[in-house]
Amino acid sequence: MKLLSVNVGTPRDVDWNGRTMRTGIFKKPVQGGVTARTLNLDGDAQADLTVHGGADKAVYACSAAHYDYWRRELPGMELPFGMFGENFTTDGLTEDAVQIGDRFRIGAAELMVTQPRLPCYKLGIKFGREDMVKRFLASGRTGFYLAVTREGEVARGDEIELVSHDANCITVPDITRLYVSKRYSPEEAATARRAVQVEALPESWRRYLIDRLQKLG
Numbered sequence: 077m078k079l080l081s082v083n084v085g086t087p088r089d090v091d092w093n094g095r096t097m098r099t100g101i102f103k104k105p106v107q108g109g110v111t112a113r114t115l116n117l118d119g120d121a122q123a124d125l126t127v128h129g130g131a132d133k134a135v136y137a138c139s140a141a142h143y144d145y146w147r148r149e150l151p152g153m154e155l156p157f158g159m160f161g162e163n164f165t166t167d168g169l170t171e172d173a174v175q176i177g178d179r180f181r182i183g184a185a186e187l188m189v190t191q192p193r194l195p196c197y198k199l200g201i202k203f204g205r206e207d208m209v210k211r212f213l214a215s216g217r218t219g220f221y222l223a224v225t226r227e228g229e230v231a232r233g234d235e236i237e238l239v240s241h242d243a244n245c246i247t248v249p250d251i252t253r254l255y256v257s258k259r260y261s262p263e264e265a266a267t268a269r270r271a272v273q274v275e276a277l278p279e280s281w282r283r284y285l286i287d288r289l290q291k292l293g
Contacts (some may be wrong), residue, residue: 077236079182080140081105081165083158084120090202097200098123103158106163112185117163117230131223132190132278138162138219139170145217153199153203161202161210162219169236171249175180177242177276184228186239192218192252192278213256220248223276246271254285265292 083103089096101121111118114131122129138160157165164182171192173224178189195218200208212218246267253261254268269286271277 077168081157101161137164142217153159174285179239183230187222
């Protein structure tokens, strides 16, 4: 597993449907090392801190394998690394192989998987397509967020080393499925009960899942 690209950017104003919107989704690859810190990467920032950024969403990672899928889905569209707003474009680190709470060493930093990425309307702004959010979520190729558990420098070409797996075995797609499911099956309810035991899962997700479970009666 390897880090193929490190992408950062700061918020900018863009016009969308007659309105001016501020967004930090525009990321570009950088050369050389960048320090991963508790709240983000050096040189990176988010526009709306109520839903983006913070310790549980310090770094957003996306697999380079997804670019092949989207090139088929969106023929003719230029898709440079960072197009999905990801900080890390990775090789060999896909959602179904990653569990909430898994820890990785990249360069001098250590990071922990916390949650899937749920797209907002600003992804549609980036792609110039109002259907992009729905298509992105339906694809299952969401990527995931990482908390920085040890600050340090990372750079393109760094190896991604698994430090530890979380014992609860809740994958990133498990959480996404629990979010989109309209009514939990017995199997989904069992997964949700295991998920709320995962220490790395952010409290907002824990409250959401507990509320869904309580509604089952």
